[in-house]
Amino acid sequence: MTQRALDLARAPAGTTSDPADSELLERITRVAAALFDVPMVAVTLIGSDGHIVKSGLGLPDAERRQVSALHTATLAAEGTLMVADAAGDPRFADDPWVAGTASVRFYAGHPLRSTEGAGIGTLSVLDSRPRGLADQQLARLEDLAMWTQEELDRAAHAEMLSYLRRSRSWLRTIMDGVAEAVVSFDATGTIHFANAAAEATFGAEPDGLLHKSIVTLIDGIDWDRVARRVGVVADDEKTVIGRRLDLPGRRRNGQLFPLEVVITAAHVNAETVFVAIGRDLTERHRTEAALRQSESRFRTIFDGAGTGIALTALDGQLLDANPTFAEMLGYSVEELRRLNPLELVDDPDGAEYEPLLRSLRSGRRNRYRREVQLRRRDGSRIWVAATVSAVPGSEENSVLGVVMIADISKRKEIERFKDEFVSVVGHELRTPLTSIRGALGLIGAGAVGAIPSEASQMIAVAISNTDRLVRLINDTLDIERMEAGRSELDLAAVSGASLVQQAVGVVQATADAAEITFNCELADVRVWVDADRIVQALVNLFGNAIKFSPRGAEIRVAVSDDGELVDFCVSDDGRGIPPDQLESVFERFRQVDGSDAREKGGTGLGLAIARSSVEQHGGQIWAESGEGVGTTFHFTLPLANQPSTLAPGAVLVVEDDVRVASALREALQGRYGTTRVASSAEEAIAAIRQSPPRIIVLDLVLPGADGIAVIDELAHDPKLAATPIIIYSAAELDHAERERAQLGHTVFLSKVDASPEHVCRRIAQLLGGPVRLA
Amino acid sequence: MSDRVLLVDDEDDIRAIARLSLERLGGWTVVTASSGDEAVELVTREAPFTVVLLDVMMPGSDGPATLLRLRSGRLPPQTPVVFLTAKVQPADRRRLHGLGAAGVIAKPFDPMLLSQQLRAILESGPGEIV
Numbered sequence: 001m002t003q004r005a006l007d008l009a010r011a012p013a014g015t016t017s018d019p020a021d022s023e024l025l026e027r028i029t030r031v032a033a034a035l036f037d038v039p040m041v042a043v044t045l046i047g048s049d050g051h052i053v054k055s056g057l058g059l060p061d062a063e064r065r066q067v068s069a070l071h072t073a074t075l076a077a078e079g080t081l082m083v084a085d086a087a088g089d090p091r092f093a094d095d096p097w098v099a100g101t102a103s104v105r106f107y108a109g110h111p112l113r114s115t116e117g118a119g120i121g122t123l124s125v126l127d128s129r130p131r132g133l134a135d136q137q138l139a140r141l142e143d144l145a146m147w148t149q150e151e152l153d154r155a156a157h158a159e160m161l162s163y164l165r166r167s168r169s170w171l172r173t174i175m176d177g178v179a180e181a182v183v184s185f186d187a188t189g190t191i192h193f194a195n196a197a198a199e200a201t202f203g204a205e206p207d208g209l210l211h212k213s214i215v216t217l218i219d220g221i222d223w224d225r226v227a228r229r230v231g232v233v234a235d236d237e238k239t240v241i242g243r244r245l246d247l248p249g250r251r252r253n254g255q256l257f258p259l260e261v262v263i264t265a266a267h268v269n270a271e272t273v274f275v276a277i278g279r280d281l282t283e284r285h286r287t288e289a290a291l292r293q294s295e296s297r298f299r300t301i302f303d304g305a306g307t308g309i310a311l312t313a314l315d316g317q318l319l320d321a322n323p324t325f326a327e328m329l330g331y332s333v334e335e336l337r338r339l340n341p342l343e344l345v346d347d348p349d350g351a352e353y354e355p356l357l358r359s360l361r362s363g364r365r366n367r368y369r370r371e372v373q374l375r376r377r378d379g380s381r382i383w384v385a386a387t388v389s390a391v392p393g394s395e396e397n398s399v400l401g402v403v404m405i406a407d408i409s410k411r412k413e414i415e416r417f418k419d420e421f422v423s424v425v426g427h428e429l430r431t432p433l434t435s436i437r438g439a440l441g442l443i444g445a446g447a448v449g450a451i452p453s454e455a456s457q458m459i460a461v462a463i464s465n466t467d468r469l470v471r472l473i474n475d476t477l478d479i480e481r482m483e484a485g486r487s488e489l490d491l492a493a494v495s496g497a498s499l500v501q502q503a504v505g506v507v508q509a510t511a512d513a514a515e516i517t518f519n520c521e522l523a524d525v526r527v528w529v530d531a532d533r534i535v536q537a538l539v540n541l542f543g544n545a546i547k548f549s550p551r552g553a554e555i556r557v558a559v560s561d562d563g564e565l566v567d568f569c570v571s572d573d574g575r576g577i578p579p580d581q582l583e584s585v586f587e588r589f590r591q592v593d594g595s596d597a598r599e600k601g602g603t604g605l606g607l608a609i610a611r612s613s614v615e616q617h618g619g620q621i622w623a624e625s626g627e628g629v630g631t632t633f634h635f636t637l638p639l640a641n642q643p644s645t646l647a648p649g650a651v652l653v654v655e656d657d658v659r660v661a662s663a664l665r666e667a668l669q670g671r672y673g674t675t676r677v678a679s680s681a682e683e684a685i686a687a688i689r690q691s692p693p694r695i696i697v698l699d700l701v702l703p704g705a706d707g708i709a710v711i712d713e714l715a716h717d718p719k720l721a722a723t724p725i726i727i728y729s730a731a732e733l734d735h736a737e738r739e740r741a742q743l744g745h746t747v748f749l750s751k752v753d754a755s756p757e758h759v760c761r762r763i764a765q766l767l768g769g770p771v772r773l774a
Numbered sequence: 775m776s777d778r779v780l781l782v783d784d785e786d787d788i789r790a791i792a793r794l795s796l797e798r799l800g801g802w803t804v805v806t807a808s809s810g811d812e813a814v815e816l817v818t819r820e821a822p823f824t825v826v827l828l829d830v831m832m833p834g835s836d837g838p839a840t841l842l843r844l845r846s847g848r849l850p851p852q853t854p855v856v857f858l859t860a861k862v863q864p865a866d867r868r869r870l871h872g873l874g875a876a877g878v879i880a881k882p883f884d885p886m887l888l889s890q891q892l893r894a895i896l897e898s899g900p901g902e903i904v
Contacts, residue, residue, distance in 0.1 A: 427831045430860035431785055434882035438791030441885040447798045470882055481863075490865070532864035 024151050025055035028123070032144055033057050036137060038125040040102065043148060044071050045112070045121035054121070060101045068097040074109035075119040080138050083107040085130035097126075105130045108138070110145035115153065123148050181278040186271065189214040201280045203252035214276065219248040219256055241265045241274075249278065257282045308384070308405040313393075314361050316340050316350075319400070328384070328407055330377035341403075344374045355656060355701045356731065360390045361399050365701070368731035371408065371752055383412040422480055429473050437466045468603070475605035478536075479588065482612040489530040489616060491764045493640035496559040496566055497522035499531060503538035504557075507546060515551050518542075521558045527566050528640035528768050533613045540606035541570045541633050547602060548574030548631070565619070566639050571632040577625040585623060586611040610635070618765070641769025648774065649676040651763065652693035654684040654710055655728070656702050660751065664697060664728075667756035672763065673773040681705040685713045688720065695763055697726045700733070700741065711743050724766040726759060777824040778803045779892070782813040782840065783858065784832040791885055792827070792858075800889025810835025810843065818848040825896060827879075830859035830870070838873050845874070856895055858883070 029041040040058035044051040050067035053059065069092060074081040085105050086092040097104045109124030123145040125133075133141070172195075175182050181198035185191045194202075194209035202209060202217050215221060241263055249259030258281035266273045302309055308325030312318050318341045326333045329344065340348055347353050359365045367389045373381045384405040393400045442448055444459035451459070481487040497520075504511075504518050511518065527534070545555045549572045558569040577585055589604035614621040614635045621635035651672045655661040656679045665675045676693065678684035681702050687693070688710070696714075700707035707727070714720040724745035727733070733741070733748060741748075747762055754762075779802050783789050789806045796802040805820045807813040810832060817823065826844065830837035841855055849855075854876035859866065867878050877895035879888070 427860045430881050431788065434860075435785065435787035435791055437882040438788070438795065438885040442791065442794055442798075445799075445886050447794065447885070466882070488865075 022055065024155070025148070026057075028144060028148050028151070029055050029057040032123070032125055032141075035140060035144070036108075036125045036133065038106075038127045040104070040126040040128075042124050042126065043112075043121065044124070046075075046119065051121065062100055063097050063102045066096040066100070069095050070097060070104075070107050070109060070124065071122045074122045074124065075111045077111065080108060080110045080141055082109075082133060082138070084132050088130075102126070103128045106132075108133050108141060110141050112145060112149050112152070120152075179279075181280070182275065183209065183214065183217065183278070184273060184275045185214045186273060191217075198278070201251075201278065202249065208252075214274075217250060218259065218261060218276070218278075219250050221245075221247060246281075249280065258285050308403075308407075310336070310341075310403045310405075312341055312401045312403055314357050314390070314399055314401045316342060325403075325405065328376075328382060328405065329374060335377070345372060346375060352657065352730075355703060356388075357401075358703070359701050359706065360388065360401060363390070363399070365731075366390045367734075370731055370750075374405070382407065383409045422477055425473070425477065430470065433466060433470055433473075437463065437470070440466060472603045472605070475603045475609060479605055479609050479612060482609070482616065487533075487616075488758070488761055489533065489765065491528055491530055491761070493526045493528055493643075493770050494531045494534075496525045496527055496561075496568070496637075499527070499529075499534050499538060500557055500559060500568075502531075502535045503542055506535070506539045507542045510543070511546050511555075514546055514549070516546055516549055517554050519554050519556045521556070523560050523566075525559060525561045525566050526640040527637045528765075529617055529637055530613075534617075534637065537610035537613045537635070538568070538570075540610045543602070544606055544633075545570055545572035545574065545631075548572060550574075561639055564639060565636040568635050568637065569632060571630060573630040576627045576629050577623055577631050578627050579625075582623045582625060586621065638768060641767070643770045643772060644767075645774050646672055646694060646771045647691075648674040649691065650694040651697065652676045652678065652684065652687055652695070653697045654678045654681070654702070654707065655697070655699045656680060657699070660699070660728075663756045664759060667760050668763070671760060672771070679703075681707060681709040684710045688713060692720055693723065695724045695726070695766055697728050697759060697763075700727060700729045700737075701731065708740055711741055715743055726762055726766070728754070728759060776801050776803045778805065778820075778822065780805050780807065780813060780816060780820070780823045780826045782807045782810065782826065782832075782837075783829040784808055785829075788829075788881075792883075792888065795885035795888045796892070799886065800892070802889065809833075810837075810840035813840055814843050814847055817844055821848065822850070823853055825876075825892065826853065826855045827892065828855055828857055830857050838870070841873055841875070854896060856892060 025043050029043060032041040033039070040056070042053055042057075042059060043055040045054045046052075051071040053064040056064050070081075070083070070086070073091065083089055083092060083106070086095065086098045086107055087105055092098050092107075095104075104126045106127035106129065107124060108126075109122045111119050112121040112123060114120050123141070125141065175193075175195035176197070178195065179197055181201040182193075182195040183191055183198050184193040191209050191212050191214060199209060209217070242265075243262065245261050245263070247259055247261060248256040249261075250256055259278050260281050261276055261278035263274055263276045266275070302322045305322060305324055308322065308328045310318055310321040310325045318336050318339060321333050321336045323333070326336055329336070331339070342348050342350050342353055345353060350357065356365075356368055360368070367387065369385065369387045371383065371385050373383055374386075376382055385408045387404045389402045389404075390399050391402055392398070440459055440463045443451065444456060444463060478487075500520060500522055504520070542555065549555060553573045556569075556571040558567075558571075560567050560569075586607045588608045611621050614637070617637055619636040619638065621633070623631055623633050625631040651668055653661055653664050653668075653675050655664065655677065658679075661677045661679070665677060668675045676687055678687050679702075682704060684696075684698075688696075696710070698707045698710055707729075711725065714723055714725075722744045725741075725743060725747070727741050727746060727748045728751060729748075730751045732750060738748060745766055747766065749759060749762065779796060781789060781792055781796070781804055783792070783806075786808070789808065793804045793806060796804050805816055805823070807816050811834065813826070813828070814835075817826070826849065828837045828840060832840070835843065837857055837859070844855070845851070855874070856877045856879060857870045857875050858879050858881060859870070860881040870878050879891050879895075883891070
């Protein structure tokens with residue numbers, strides 16, 4: 001019997017896990033009591049502190065717990081120990097069983113031995129009066145002892161088997177649960193155990209790996225050699241055993257795969273058992289390869305991109321740059337790494353850029369764009385469109401910046417050229433036209449001598465076409481200026497009637513020549529507009545109406561208001577506009593009939609200019625017509641607010657950059673008085689609560705909470721939600737950011753494009769009427 | 775004695791046409807200068823003038839600069855200066871009036887009307903262009 005079986009068998013009665021064992025012993029003791037006609041029978045087993053009564057028929061409780069010398073003596077005896085009268089035997093007279101309540105006088109006991117011959121306990125019959133046993137009875141007692149011995153063995157074996165089964169299934173459960181392939185094999189390489197992962201990895205059916213050789217699973221291992229030397233030459237063992245090996249594994253179909261394996265050896269008695277724990281690296285290798293490939297792909301893109309790309313630590317260190325980036329700035333990549341990137345934007349101490357970088361680091365923004373001039377190594381400047389995007393760094397919570405720069409110096413050059421062209425073209429084209437027009441005029445009028453009447457007609461043609469060319473140049477320059485946003489509105493409260501009268505004055509001579517009269521119905525309203533621009537729009541509409549009206553017709557002009565907008569309406573009795581062209585007449589060089597431009601002497605730009613002007617004022621323009629029933633043009637303009645009084649500090653500037661703040665304060669001083677400046681969102685909210693501003697100029701990137709916090713504060717209070725806001729920010733805002741910042745009247749201006757004076761004019765537009773300083 | 779005008783323009787052709795127009799159709803006595811420098815010199819040497827007709831865009835000393843030099847030199851303060859310019863944006867006009875110009879005449883001008891335009895400005899004083 002193994003030690004475990006003994007332990008189980010020796011457990012005291014009632015604590016054993018198997019009640020069947022106790023029942024069995026009880027049965028034996030009952031048979032013994034009847035067979036020998038004794039009142040007491042005991043089966044004892046040797047426990048850690050002497051004999052323990054395992055089954056005791058007729059024994060008082062006290063004796064069950066006491067160790068008796070009778071049992072010890074029995075184990076020492078060769079065969080059966082019989083004591084006829086223990087009270088009279090000096091060895092046992094004082095024994096607790098003899099002297100105690102059981103008053104044992106007669107004792108006959110036989111030792112119980114294990115299969116290996118070791119004594120494990122006793123079977124004994126006892127009586128409280130002296131007596132003896134016949135030889136035949138002694139032989140029966142020995143038989144009973146043998147039977148008991150066998151029953152104990154059988155029970156122990158059954159218990160052992162059950163334990164083995166349990167632990168085997170437990171081991172299997174664990175082994176099948178591990179991700180690694182686990183295989184155990186003997187010194188010949190024959191596999192005796194393989195877990196589910198091993199079967200999955202090597203591609204065997206269940207139990208298919210058993211009895212195979214380990215060399216069929218692991219390629220390139222000379223197992224015979226290893227096995228021969230394992231346990232013989234310690235050094236050689238070390239080369240394979242217990243080390244992490246990268247060897248090719250072989251699947252059932254013969255396919256090799258990368259395998260990482262550790263083989264351990266356990267010496268059990270004379271045998272050596274090996275355990276191989278392996279991991280299939282196919283997936284890892286694939287991932288690594290994919291990563292390498294993707295890295296190399298991005299490296300190729302990075303190195304070959306026409307856009308300059310750099311990686312920065314957002315705290316001033318440039319980590320990497322592609323050749324384009326370096327080339328654009330005239331540095332080597334190495335030089336750039338040693339450079340503080342803020343020196344490229346002439347902001348070495350970060351006064352201007354630090355707030356932006358901070359907002360990227362903190363995650364409040366994940367990207368910003370701006371057009372900026374960078375300083376090249378040789379000191380020259382290059383215009384770039386720069387985008388800085390925040391990307392997570394390798395350490396937790398670290399943020400890196402990916403800077404992309406596109407060379408826009410050509411575009412800037414073109415823009416500059418266009419600006420110059422626009423301003424120069426007026427002079428350069430009009431100067432020769434002035435001479436031509438002047439010369440033709442003098443000749444045509446006979447100022448330099450009489451000319452034949454046919455020549456005079458030709459001169460008239462030349463003059464009218466020169467005039468048309470001049471108008472075309474003027475209109476082209478006008479619309480170019482307006483659409484490029486270079487034409488600023490100079491707003492004032494003007495009477496609608498006076499605008500109409502001024503425009504009528506301009507076209508009066510032409511109208512008179514065509515015998516056309518104006519019928520005006522003008523409400524007494526004031527509009528908040530740039531008068532010159534609106535007069536020009538009206539002149540263009542009137543010119544159009546005159547051109548298409550029959551001789552002697554009437555042009556009706558009406559100005560009316562609905563309390564918010566003022567409607568200007570110009571109607572003629574001309575040939576009308578087909579419905580499908582009501583929109584397109586406002587496009588450049590679009591005329592209903594292609595021959596109009598020639599016949600009517602127009603430039604094709606008049607209505608486009610009118611639309612630009614009206615829309616720049618925030619109004620709308622449209623045409624209503626049916627073919628043959630005349631045309632009505634409408635446009636709307638904002639009604640001028642009543643003159644209002646601005647208290648000092650009515651304009652609140654929220655800006656942390658002191659330079660920008662003071663430039664704004666200076667620009668606004670003259671028109672809007674003293675400006676309040678808040679350098680953080682918290683200060684701004686405090687200022688708003690103290691006294692609500694009429695208008696706010698807001699930078700979104702601020703230390704601490706950003707500008708959105710200020711907008712949220714306004715949004716909470718219905719009285720404040722209508723406060724006009726000019727978002728004046730260095731970075732271009734994307735759609736989502738604009739959505740977030742949108743509240744009532746919100747205007748977005750870029751610090752890159754819009755000067756403080758520009759901000760000043762937008763304030764005028766948002767205030768919607770004349771102001772007085774308190 | 776007829777009214778005298780100092781005509782300053784860097785373009786020979788324009789000077790010729792304006793001179794013809796003003797002399798033949800308006801009866802003016804025309805003195806021409808082809809640059810600001812020459813104007814500064816002539817305004818003293820050929821004085822007095824009823825009016826100075828001054829081109830805005832000229833190389834070297836341009837119209838506004840010439841105006842300042844004439845005013846700080848020998849041109850009497852009561853002698854009006856009228857600009858002749860291709861730049862006719864309202865903002866440009868306001869800027870020129872702000873410099874103390876009596877008026878602005880747009881280029882290209884109609885030679886039949888030039889003299890009338892000039893007289894209208896002189897009669898109405900500083901104000902609108904015609």
